[in-house]
Amino acid sequence: MTMRLVATRVLLEPLAVAHAEELVGVLADPALYAVTGGEPPSLDRLRERYRAQLAGPAEPGERWHNWVVRLRDGDSTGPAIGYVQATVTGHGRVAELAWVVGVPWQGNGYAAEAAAATAEALRADGVTELQAHVAPGHAASEAVARRVGLRPTGRLDSDGEQLWRSP
Numbered sequence: 001m002t003m004r005l006v007a008t009r010v011l012l013e014p015l016a017v018a019h020a021e022e023l024v025g026v027l028a029d030p031a032l033y034a035v036t037g038g039e040p041p042s043l044d045r046l047r048e049r050y051r052a053q054l055a056g057p058a059e060p061g062e063r064w065h066n067w068v069v070r071l072r073d074g075d076s077t078g079p080a081i082g083y084v085q086a087t088v089t090g091h092g093r094v095a096e097l098a099w100v101v102g103v104p105w106q107g108n109g110y111a112a113e114a115a116a117a118t119a120e121a122l123r124a125d126g127v128t129e130l131q132a133h134v135a136p137g138h139a140a141s142e143a144v145a146r147r148v149g150l151r152p153t154g155r156l157d158s159d160g161e162q163l164w165r166s167p
């Protein structure tokens, strides 16, 4: 089960299909896809994607966690600003992370805070190895990976992204 996580300035809500209405605007800026590729999804595409993500993996022994990242200020909550994903494999011990924060909110440490909260929750749930694939030279994403304790391995995947891993 994906838990709701509360950090200092953001909270992470388990994804629901209804989040598509809020996220479609966050994900509409083409600048978000400059490094990773892809394009802004339509509302229908996003709903479809979220249904598939909530249905979970076909692969037995694999688990998916999807969180929407929302700003918080004390007891009040603000807009959804992005998402964090974790794919758990290796008998629950390995988690691959991915993060996206919408352009207007970038550069405020929100991705680092959200990823750190995710990493902590996953570790509490038995994960011992965290990973991420990051495009070489994507400074913001590399910095987020570093902030959650990951280090570059020098291994590139078929998309040319480098594997980062917890030591």
Ligand SMILES: CC(C)(COP(=O)(O)OP(=O)(O)OC[C@H]1O[C@@H](n2cnc3c(N)ncnc32)[C@H](O)[C@@H]1OP(=O)(O)O)[C@@H](O)C(=O)NCCC(=O)NCCS
Residues within 6 Å of the ligand: 031, 032, 033, 035, 036, 097, 098, 099, 100, 101, 102, 105, 106, 107, 108, 109, 110, 111, 112, 113, 132, 133, 134, 138, 139, 140, 141, 143, 144, 147
């Ligand atoms: C990568 C991304 C999630 C970072 O989000 P963010 O909320 O702006 O990141 P943060 O503000 O938490 O910054 C984290 C670190 O990156 C650094 N950083 C942020 N923007 C930067 C930039 N443009 N260039 C260099 N470093 C940058 C910050 O200084 C911070 O470093 P520090 O921890 O050493 O101080 C966001 O840029 C994004 O969604 N990009 C598009 C999608 C994407 O490529 N996702 C990655 C897939 S793995």
